[in-house]
Amino acid sequence: MTREIFSNIYLIEVPLPNNPLKNLNSYFIKGKKRNLLIDTGFNSDICYEALVQGLDEIGADMGNTDIFLTHLHSDHSGLSKRIASESSKIYISSIDKMYLEYFSKGDYWDDTKEKFMNQGFSEDEFIMNKETNPIIKYSPPYDTVYVEVENGHVFDLGGINLETILTPGHTPGHMCLYVEEEKILFSGDHIIFDITPNISPLPGVTDSLGSYLESLEKLKTLDVSYTLSSHRNAMGDDKKRIRELIDHHVERLDEAYSIIKDGKRLTAYEVASKMTWSVRLKSWNDFPPHQKWFAVGEAAAHLDYLVQNRKINMTKENNINIYSTL
Template sequence: MIKNIARDIYMIKVPLPENPLKNLNSYLVKGKDRNLLIDTGFNTQICYDALTTGLKEIGIAMDDTDIFITHLHTDHAGLCARIASPSSKIYMSRIDSQHIKSSFNINYFDNLETIFYSLGFSKEEFANNIKSSPIVKYAPPIDTAYTEIEDGYVIDLGNRKLKAVLTPGHTPGHMCLYVENEKLLFSGDHVIFDITPNITKWRGFYNSLGQYMKSLSLIKSMPIELTLSSHRNPMGNCNERIDELFHHHEIRIKEANNIVKQFPGLSPYDIASKMTWSIRAKDWKAFPVVQKWFATGEASAHLDYLEDAGMVKSTNVDGNIKYWPV
């Protein structure tokens, strides 16, 4: 299904079956010289069919089209190599592209296991379930060649200039695209209107929540009239939404801090089990393991934030991380 959103901008809804995100909002920006496709969907046949049908309806060919990936997650990057023509560039931030190269390799699950055991996950819970995660299953081929770009890089379509704005937080190298003279922002997963972007723990990227909040402030300082996000309802008031996101995380930071004060010496997994989550399950035990994984990653990001602010401290004994009040 396509929708003409603004002059020469089309949205293609790409379904993400069995995923709480429901759809990816992929955008096609028609240019004078080249077109630009922003994000692609999982590397699955269902996503491929929806995307190619949408592009056909708009009437463009991939021979005249480059691809911009807002961040490394597979619901955005998955199809990039399959959909690209030999002449298509696939733009991605250098940081996320390098992260893929350094992390999404044969050791990926070993590294991930080490991180999640250190956060308090049990071996039994982790092992079987995480390997079915869409993180790797629906990824583009590992040897995909990205055109790595830096903050401020401008993609000139002849009739529109789109500037890449580095907004680390949701991933280490997430990027938005900004069209200055139209006050138009493609916000990716940095600002989403109906759901809160997941902020988690990363290897080699410390205090992701602190960085995310800095990136929110950066976007708030820019004049924006139209925001187009990657999931659910694509449009809304960006400034108001950023305030809501700040508020949401402030409450979560306080909650995590109170748990550490009340129960000194817990692991991030145990702290996550005591936080409030908006998923339909009787209690923590009944959470699907993938949800526990997201929750533990999210709790951990809030604990890193608190530690960076000097409000809690962590100890690591034999690879087991625990948090203590200061």
């Protein structure tokens, strides 16, 4: 479904079949000089056809359109090269550009094997995840050329200016876009209204949850009238949602702590298997491998935060990370 939500700002709903996120909200902004497409969908035919149909309905000319990716994940970046015209630039933060280029080289997933095993995954589960994870399956082609932008970069489209705000957490280089005049915030996956954005550690990041909470704090004082998010229901009250997201993570930190207290010594995998998840599956064993991967990542992000804040310890035993209370 495609609609004009504000003057010259269009929402194209791109379906994400068999994915709990359900849809990607892609935004098309018509400027007097140039247009900007924010996020694209998985690199799959279903997403591509929906995006092309939405752009056709608007009468969008990709020959006069650049693309901005809020972050590296393939539900946002996947179609960027396929939908771009010869003149389109594909913008992304310099930090996520670095990760995206690293991921698209096949060896990242082999490099990361050790990290999976550190968290308590078996080798079989690692291989199954690698084969089925949509982030890998639907990623953009390795030869996509990205143009990096920094925090505070302004896209002057003619009649509308959008400024980047670096909001690390969901990914290390996640960016929102802010239209100061109309007080509109494109929040990407930083603020989603119907689901909680996944927070998982990436290589080189010591405390992704800490970064995420800081980025939420940073937006508390931003003057916003309309927040447009990347998944499910596009709009909502940003300040209320920021409070709910912070509360949610405080509860999850308490839950992770209570699982390892009383002298237990557990891996992130074991902690994840004991946490509560809002999925329609009976037990941890029913989780598909890539859902386990998200869940263990989420557990690890909370455990890392507790380690950084000196609430718990992490020790290495036979190359496996073991978490315990102090």
